[in-house]
Amino acid sequence: MEVIYLPWSKALRMCYRLAEMVIDSGAEFDVIVTISRGGLVPARIVSDVLGIDELYTIRSKFWGIGGRVAPEPIIKMYEGVDVKGKRTLVVDEVVDTGATMSKVVRLLKDLGASEIKTAVLHYKTTSSLVPDYYVEKVEKWVWIFYPWSLSETLYELARNNRRDGHLVDEALKLMRKLKVDTGLIDPEYLSKSLKLYLRREK
Numbered sequence: 001m002e003v004i005y006l007p008w009s010k011a012l013r014m015c016y017r018l019a020e021m022v023i024d025s026g027a028e029f030d031v032i033v034t035i036s037r038g039g040l041v042p043a044r045i046v047s048d049v050l051g052i053d054e055l056y057t058i059r060s061k062f063w064g065i066g067g068r069v070a071p072e073p074i075i076k077m078y079e080g081v082d083v084k085g086k087r088t089l090v091v092d093e094v095v096d097t098g099a100t101m102s103k104v105v106r107l108l109k110d111l112g113a114s115e116i117k118t119a120v121l122h123y124k125t126t127s128s129l130v131p132d133y134y135v136e137k138v139e140k141w142v143w144i145f146y147p148w149s150l151s152e153t154l155y156e157l158a159r160n161n162r163r164d165g166h167l168v169d170e171a172l173k174l175m176r177k178l179k180v181d182t183g184l185i186d187p188e189y190l191s192k193s194l195k196l197y198l199r200r201e202k
Helices: 008-025 040-050 099-110 147-161 167-177 187-201
Strands: 003-005 031-036 055-063 069-077 087-095 115-124 133-138 143-145
Touching: 008 040, 008 115, 008 133, 008 147, 031 040, 031 099, 040 055, 040 087, 040 115, 055 099, 069 099, 087 099, 099 115, 143 147, 147 167, 147 187, 167 187
Parallel strands: 003 143, 031 055, 031 087, 087 115, 115 133
Antiparallel strands: 055 069
């Protein structure tokens, strides 16, 4: 499996570019809905640039690291999501199959949103849903490693690749191989974080 690490500098530029694309389109929105957890950082930046402070979160679980997929997205709606009669922008980091985004759009229609548009950083052409706004189109299927999921992704990749030795050591090796920016977290705390993941699995 090919993994592409997206450093913070590029990820943030893409978030701002996504917001610029929405502005350039001339569309106006009353509310932003983000798909947690991957869409949280992009949605916060987009909401800031667009000046939209009404921001709601929907939790979805579909993909595991490395392409493991559930039969269908598991969606958790939090109380207080109010989109009735509102122009709604749904923000996530990526669409892979389009299953999660499609399900969220249907739910928001059922809640009475007057208009729904979708926005992501990466649109994979494997997706059945083409988002209204996207920064990059990905023709070849790859796993995109976003910087806001550092420990989670390293842990899962190491667990999948582990042969002999300790999982934490394997994760740190993968971090060096993928050229992950290590300047933002002390390796000692990254190791502690990975050990917390290991402890929770047992």
